Amino acid sequence: MSVASPQPIALETRDLCKHFSGLEVLKGVSTAIRAGEVRAVIGPNGAGKTTFINVLTGIHPASSGRVFLGDADVTGLPAYRIARKGLSRTFQISNLFADLTVLENAMVAVHAGRCFRQSRETVDESLSLVGLSALADRLVSEISHGDQKLLEVAIATACGPDVLLLDEPTAGMSPSETNRFIDLLNERLRSRYTIVIVEHDMNVVMNTADVISVLTLGRILAEGKPDEIRTNPGVQEAYLGSAYA
Amino acid sequence: MSVRTALGVVALLVLAVMPFVTGPYAVFVCAQMITLIYIAASLQMSFAYARILSFMQGTFFGLGSYVACVTHGSGFTLPVMLLAAVAASGVLGVVVGLVVTRMKAAHTAVICTLLVATIVLMCANSFVGITGGEDGLSLRGGSYMFGLAVAFGANRITYCFAFLPLAAYFIFVMLAERTTFGVVMKAVGSNEVRAAQLGYQVWLRHLAVFAAAGGMAGYGGAMNAVVLEHVSSALFDPNLSLTAVLWTAVGGLAHPFGALFGGLLVFPLTELAARAFKYVDIVVGALLIAAALLFPQGIAGLVGERRLGHFNRRSSKEMLAEGPEGRSQTA
Amino acid sequence: MDFSYALIFQTFNGVVWGLIFALIALGLSLTFGLMNLMNVAHASFYMLGAVLTAQFVTRLGLGFWSGAALATISVGGLGMVVNRLVLARVVDSPPVIGLLATAGLLLVIESSTLATFGAVPVSVDPPVDATFSIFGVDYPGYRLVVAGLAVAILIVTFLLLRFTRFGLWMRAAPQQRELALISGVSSGRINTATVIIGSLLAGVAGALVAPIAGAHFQMGSSVLAVAFTVIVVGGAGNLWGAVVIAILLGVVRGVAAAFMTPSEAEILSLVLLLPVLLLRPDGILAKARS
Numbered sequence: 001m002s003v004a005s006p007q008p009i010a011l012e013t014r015d016l017c018k019h020f021s022g023l024e025v026l027k028g029v030s031t032a033i034r035a036g037e038v039r040a041v042i043g044p045n046g047a048g049k050t051t052f053i054n055v056l057t058g059i060h061p062a063s064s065g066r067v068f069l070g071d072a073d074v075t076g077l078p079a080y081r082i083a084r085k086g087l088s089r090t091f092q093i094s095n096l097f098a099d100l101t102v103l104e105n106a107m108v109a110v111h112a113g114r115c116f117r118q119s120r121e122t123v124d125e126s127l128s129l130v131g132l133s134a135l136a137d138r139l140v141s142e143i144s145h146g147d148q149k150l151l152e153v154a155i156a157t158a159c160g161p162d163v164l165l166l167d168e169p170t171a172g173m174s175p176s177e178t179n180r181f182i183d184l185l186n187e188r189l190r191s192r193y194t195i196v197i198v199e200h201d202m203n204v205v206m207n208t209a210d211v212i213s214v215l216t217l218g219r220i221l222a223e224g225k226p227d228e229i230r231t232n233p234g235v236q237e238a239y240l241g242s243a244y245a
Numbered sequence: 246m247s248v249r250t251a252l253g254v255v256a257l258l259v260l261a262v263m264p265f266v267t268g269p270y271a272v273f274v275c276a277q278m279i280t281l282i283y284i285a286a287s288l289q290m291s292f293a294y295a296r297i298l299s300f301m302q303g304t305f306f307g308l309g310s311y312v313a314c315v316t317h318g319s320g321f322t323l324p325v326m327l328l329a330a331v332a333a334s335g336v337l338g339v340v341v342g343l344v345v346t347r348m349k350a351a352h353t354a355v356i357c358t359l360l361v362a363t364i365v366l367m368c369a370n371s372f373v374g375i376t377g378g379e380d381g382l383s384l385r386g387g388s389y390m391f392g393l394a395v396a397f398g399a400n401r402i403t404y405c406f407a408f409l410p411l412a413a414y415f416i417f418v419m420l421a422e423r424t425t426f427g428v429v430m431k432a433v434g435s436n437e438v439r440a441a442q443l444g445y446q447v448w449l450r451h452l453a454v455f456a457a458a459g460g461m462a463g464y465g466g467a468m469n470a471v472v473l474e475h476v477s478s479a480l481f482d483p484n485l486s487l488t489a490v491l492w493t494a495v496g497g498l499a500h501p502f503g504a505l506f507g508g509l510l511v512f513p514l515t516e517l518a519a520r521a522f523k524y525v526d527i528v529v530g531a532l533l534i535a536a537a538l539l540f541p542q543g544i545a546g547l548v549g550e551r552r553l554g555h556f557n558r559r560s561s562k563e564m565l566a567e568g569p570e571g572r573s574q575t576a
Numbered sequence: 577m578d579f580s581y582a583l584i585f586q587t588f589n590g591v592v593w594g595l596i597f598a599l600i601a602l603g604l605s606l607t608f609g610l611m612n613l614m615n616v617a618h619a620s621f622y623m624l625g626a627v628l629t630a631q632f633v634t635r636l637g638l639g640f641w642s643g644a645a646l647a648t649i650s651v652g653g654l655g656m657v658v659n660r661l662v663l664a665r666v667v668d669s670p671p672v673i674g675l676l677a678t679a680g681l682l683l684v685i686e687s688s689t690l691a692t693f694g695a696v697p698v699s700v701d702p703p704v705d706a707t708f709s710i711f712g713v714d715y716p717g718y719r720l721v722v723a724g725l726a727v728a729i730l731i732v733t734f735l736l737l738r739f740t741r742f743g744l745w746m747r748a749a750p751q752q753r754e755l756a757l758i759s760g761v762s763s764g765r766i767n768t769a770t771v772i773i774g775s776l777l778a779g780v781a782g783a784l785v786a787p788i789a790g791a792h793f794q795m796g797s798s799v800l801a802v803a804f805t806v807i808v809v810g811g812a813g814n815l816w817g818a819v820v821i822a823i824l825l826g827v828v829r830g831v832a833a834a835f836m837t838p839s840e841a842e843i844l845s846l847v848l849l850l851p852v853l854l855l856r857p858d859g860i861l862a863k864a865r866s
Contacts, residue, residue, distance in 0.1 A: 363801035533680025
């Protein structure tokens with residue numbers, strides 16, 4: 001994506017570290033994501049991708065380093081305040097309000113948003129964005145796994161974020177669901193949000209990302225456009241392996 | 246209207262007309278039952294909206310009783326007695342809530358409420374000069390409400406004081422169930438992590454709920470003192486909280502009406518059993534075991550609770566140990 | 577009786593009580609750590625240990641030691657039955673269910689005890705009459721024997737968990753439930769063993785307490801919250817932590833009792849635990865262990 005004047009930075013980490021009682025999971029991650037960018041974070045299992053998201057969103061406090069959301073330093077803020085500053089996320093394993101209906105999940109999310117003018121329209125809009133309007137009155141526990149993942153996206157967007165973190169959004173989806181998700185991201189989400197997507201499925205990554213960061217052993221090994229990453233010998237060795245060599 | 250709502254409305258209507266069609270004894274029994282339902286309802290509130298299975302709701306109840314008794318003794322009228330009872334137990338709720346709402350693992354919060362309940366019971370038994378110990382204190386005579394004389398004991402007026410706020414609570418819950426307020430309360434109660442990631446300040450909401458639940462149990466306690474004209478340190482016995490847990494468990498922890506149904510079902514049962522059989526706690530205990538073994542879904546509120554149990558176990562272990570992305574392959 | 581005399585005497589008492597708490601808390605910690613079950617009925621095992629000992633001694637005329645042994649074994653047997661009937665069925669349910677079921681058990685056991693043996697506290701004569709003079713204080717010999725026995729039992733339990741294959745499985749099971757199952761260990765048998773050891777520990781604690789504090793059907797309630805708090809403060813699943821905190825708690829209570837009435841000291845020792853729960857809700861020793 002060629003942009004004439006560089007967009008401002010939407011999300012930045014500086015030397016971000018996280019260790020769990022001696023186990024170092026993130027060892028100094030520094031990166032800057034520009035507004036409107038779709039950034040994919042890839043890496044083998046155990047690279048620290050989910051921890052990265054959990055530290056960004058404030059579920060785990062960072063051990064050291066800083067996180068900036070736009071101009072604001074959000075390091076160490078509680079999760080709810082980071083969310084209110086415009087950072088929203090989905091969960092790798094669907095983490096919804098299981099005993100509420102699809103519509104009620106969206107209601108909760110819209111109400112949480114900075115815009116408190118709650119209306120039926122905003123709620124409906126968030127569901128139609130991901131194509132779940134028809135299931136509005138079903139209990140979350142009754143809908144399919146793929147639909148739950150879409151609802152994850154719906155409520156993550158309904159609270160009105162600027163930056164959207166998608167933690168393996170297509171994990172467990174069928175190939176056709178995955179393709180629909182790629183379309184959803186490219187056609188509807190890309191234009192509205194700055195997106196960070198953690199993903200294992202290279203098909204999704206290569207078809208959506210503007211920039212890819214490769215995370216291995218808690219460090220960023222490489223960062224660049226998809227073509228650069230695809231041809232980077234270090235990445236091939238460390239991560240892509242035989243599949244892309 | 247769901248079956249549950251319909252049953253709830255019927256139950257409330259029956260309780261509403263009860264004092265006007267039956268005799269004094271029935272009024273006495275029902276008034277007592279209603280005050281005890283406050284404990285169960287407040288427990289359900291704390292569990293459903295703040296994720297705290299409180300074993301100290303009986304403590305709030307006992308505190309409310311004593312505060313009502315003491316303020317009456319100091320010459321205050323009924324509104325002051327009731328407000329003071331609610332305020333005192335609400336304040337205790339805030340203090341304890343400050344501790345328990347910060348606890349990540351569900352069991353720690355349970356233990357903390359149990360510990361506070363034990364401490365308060367010991368204090369009540371130890372400072373006999375203030376509490377009257379197991380012999381207790383009496384509330385004599387009556388009081389005034391804005392110039393209107395209110396005689397203590399079980400009568401239609403005290404029955405109304407006991408029943409109307411409880412009925413108002415249940416009706417409010419019923420009406421709010423599908424509103425944004427009701428849905429958000431349920432959501433913040435059922436999935437803390439998700440709610441926080443959407444921008445809800447979960448712990449403050451949980452604290453408010455726990456304090457409100459404390460105040461609610463305190464009001465029930467105050468009315469219990471007014472109806473029975475007596476308070477004693479036995480009110481702080483954890484068994485009272487356990488009884489409330491039983492009622493709520495039988496009726497269902499997931500919905501406010503669970504407390505109402507459980508109370509209406511179990512209280513008469515135990516009262517009857519107590520006539521035939523001296524050691525009625527055996528029956529209560531057996532019912533608890535049976536409820537847990539035979540109708541775990543009834544207790545837990547079907548799907549939601551199953552998921553909650555799973556979530557709780559995750560939150561204690563996985564939240565701390567999730568670091569190395571141990572679960573990334575399970576999806 | 578001058579002050580230092582009282583202080584030394586009460587400190588000894590504190591250590592003895594701390595060791596008794598440690599026995600109870602260790603049993604509770606085993607069922608909690610290994611089965612993820614908050615066994616509220618554990619307190620009634622302790623109570624039964626004391627009540628049965630008192631009954632065996634006063635009604636059947638048994639000697640104290642044989643009565644205590646018989647009571648402990650009976651409690652262990654009861655633990656087995658209770659596990660089969662109730663605990664095994666709730667062990668994989670949400671924590672709430674296990675909590676309710678064991679709370680029900682507590683009520684059933686307590687009121688059955690009341691129905692069978694009555695509400696009158698029964699006192700038991702200590703089997704050791706002699707007093708020992710330590711630091712100028714005449715201290716009842718029986719309590720020293722209790723302290724020694726408690727230490728011995730704690731050591732034996734730890735050796736059992738540390739050096740037997742069974743103990744290894746018991747320690748492995750909670751961390752790697754699936755793994756333990758794959759390696760062909762029956763989690764049911766581990767749970768049964770856990771409950772039996774837990775109830776034996778509670779039972780023996782009760783039996784040893786009988787000559788010190790008497791036996792009463794409600795005596796379990798007073799240790800329930802203490803034991804639970806001890807295992808949380810000690811770090812859930814951390815057996816040593818629970819034992820250390822229990823002994824510390826006993827000592828604090830003992831020392832405090834030199835300055836105030838025993839019940840005030842008891843209250844104070846519990847109140848002191850509250851800030852700990854607030855500041856380190858996952859336990860003082862939780863971090864140090866991992």
